[in-house]
Amino acid sequence: MSLRSLPSIILAFILYNVVVFVSGGTDVLKSSLFELNMLSGGVWQFTVGDLIVLLTLFLLFAEIVKSTYTSTSSLVDHGLSMVVFIACIVEFLLVPQAATSTFFLIMVATAIDVVAGFTIGIRVARRDLAIGGAVD
Template structure:
């Protein structure tokens, strides 16, 4: 059952912890994590919020790989991903500190997880058809 839990709940939980003030509020998401001097002379900087989005994209990749499974575990995973997206959407619409670009991108990643998961599972289900003679 633990494998059915959507991995994208991690960025959701981290953002909510930031809203509660654990990382200095949502302003803490703008804190710099790293910066690199580029050959062009420019400085490329990554904030904690940017890192959270990158982690969410990596977890999305794993979620899409998980969507290729079949069976009741995959169905439960899709349903929980849908519940997580609904939680993202409700929080985005009703909680003022969640109305940020970072949260919106995380919500969009969650939506892509739902759509990709259902479309991959539907394609897989179509290939499982066998004709018995």
């Protein structure tokens, strides 16, 4: 098993848990990293939770791009993505510190990773197998 087989979105899952459990609670997610004064007069705050969601979106993009490749490691990657998704569901339902919108969005990103990975993988495999015939 290569390192490429590991779903990179697990980094967001691990980062969330490290931030929340090391700091002792979910209040750290609301702490501001920086503020920008907008032309409208409003103030935009970028929080730790926003940073984790942003990182999750970038990792989801990488996972979707990775799912377009067909190799033996892609099956392992899809299986491990499912394991990460199940771990997210279990933590969301059973751990009080995971009952936040930030963690919910991480969980949704892992669900999209699982569904997109299998859907894109099946589509790419159908295209690769249809060497001489038409594909729907």
